[in-house]
Amino acid sequence: MDTSRQIEEVRERLERARRPVALTGAGISAESGVPTFRGKDGLWRNYRAEELATPEAFRKDPELVWEFYEWRRGLLSKVKPNRGHYALAELEKKKEEFAIITQNVDGLHSLAGSRNVVELHGNIWVVRCAVCGKEKEDRTVPMEEIPPRCSCGGLLRPGVVWFGEMLPVDALNKTYELLENTDLMLVIGTSGVVQPAASFATMVKQRGAFVVEINLERTPVSSFMDVVINGRAGDILPQIV
Ligand SMILES: NC(=O)c1ccc[n+]([C@@H]2O[C@H](COP(=O)([O-])OP(=O)(O)OC[C@H]3O[C@@H](n4cnc5c(N)ncnc54)[C@H](O)[C@@H]3O)[C@@H](O)[C@H]2O)c1
Ligand SMILES: [Zn+2]
Incomplete structure (x- = not known):
């Protein structure tokens, strides 16, 4: 047909x-x-999304993970x-x-x-505290501080579901x-x-x-x-x- x-x-x-x-x-x-993950534009500094969009990556290097999200948020703020x-x-x-x-x-x-x-x-414009769980919308690009912190002192993370998460x-x-x-x-x-x-x-x-x-x-x-x-x-x- x-x-x-x-x-x-x-x-x-x-x-x-x-x-x-x-x-x-x-x-x-x-x-x-917006680059897809599996397309050739999905790479950031030669990392695959599967290497950065994970809880393990965030535990190991929250700054690196946030830099990746800063890049994505920067792109998305313009589209x-x-x-x-x-x-x-x-x-x-x-x-x-x-x-x-x-x-x-x-x-x-x-x-x-x-x-x-x-x-x-989830949504990339939401941030969630990794310690107290509090969530809020935040469209700041770029963030004032990387990685950003919650008022409780805990690290904030992007409000998206990472590989391996529920x-x-x-x-x-x-x-x-x-x-x-x-x-x-x-x-x-x-x-x-x-x-x-x-x-x-x-x-x-x-x-x-x-x-x-x-x-x-x-x-x-x-x-x-x-x-x-x-x-x-x-x-x-x-x-x-
Ligand atoms: N825009 C976003 O929010 C965004 C972007 C990249 C990845 N992600 C995340 O990554 C995961 C990737 O899985 P996925 O299956 O969504 O994406 P994917 O990157 O795995 O696949 C994208 C699919 O879209 C098709 N495609 C590309 N351009 C198209 C077009 N113009 N019209 C129709 N089809 C087109 C491709 O052939 C491919 O099958 C998701 O969980 C998502 O959360 C989100
Ligand atoms: Zn908190």
């Missing part, structure tokens, strides 16, 4: 869907200029949502029940106007509730290798929901999909919505 026929099919399915959800990953923000984010925000206006489950920490869905957003991996319970509960009730899922710009998100599509598919993947390339979950559209999220989503 050619892409325009696929888009037409998804458009019709979406129109009829009662509780559509989107699962988004770094790919939806790529067109805003804007793209046509893909806006298309999903538009969809929420048409379908009240529509929700986004995102692995992104950049906050771009909310900035585009989406309100029903579950941030599975996902926030509230976000996870909300996610499973959405997955149990959805009849159509769009899987957009995610490599399908980070768990548990990688298993979400197969879960809802087994329940009988219609699953659609939008990605530049094939992924490990492509073979489970009802429709696979290979293209840029910013081109495809406005056509679907």
Whole structure:
């Protein structure tokens, strides 16, 4: 099937869907200029994200980890949502029940106007005290002090989920509730290798929901999909919505 026929099919399915959800990953923000982790721009000073975005790395060298986040926060402070984010925000206006489950920490869905957003991996604009657990929003770029400290004296850390950490319970509960009730899922710009998100599509598919993947390339979950559209999220989503 050619892409325009696929888009037409998804458009019709979406129109009829009662509780559509989107699962988004770094790919939806790529067109805003945010590097994905696995793309070639994801490296920082030759470190892979898996070497820095971990509790072990933070314990060993909080300054280095914060320098990496300073770089990411600096990048993100300059970017804007793209046509893909806006298309999903538009969809929420048409379908009240529509929700986004995102692995992104950049906050771009909310900035585009989406309100029903579950941030599975936290948000890079939140800082949390590693000692007392207190959380707050902090958009300062650059930070006054690296690593930043809490008023209690403890080290502050980025409010994101690191490799090897548990996902926030509230976000996870909300996610499973959405997955149990959805009849159509769009899987957009995610490599399908980070768990548990990688298993979400197969879960809802087994329940009988219609699953659609939008990605530049094939992924490990492509073979489970009802429709696979290979293209840029910013081109495809406005056509679907
Ligand atoms: N923007 C962000 O907040 C951001 C950026 C990088 C990494 N991360 C974190 O890293 C983890 C990485 O997992 P992931 O699966 O989200 O990302 P990933 O980097 O592993 O994969 C990105 C996927 O997006 C696809 N892609 C790239 N450009 C695209 C485009 N224009 N349109 C459609 N698809 C496109 C790629 O083919 C790839 O499959 C996540 O847990 C996330 O928290 C977040
Ligand atoms: Zn504290």
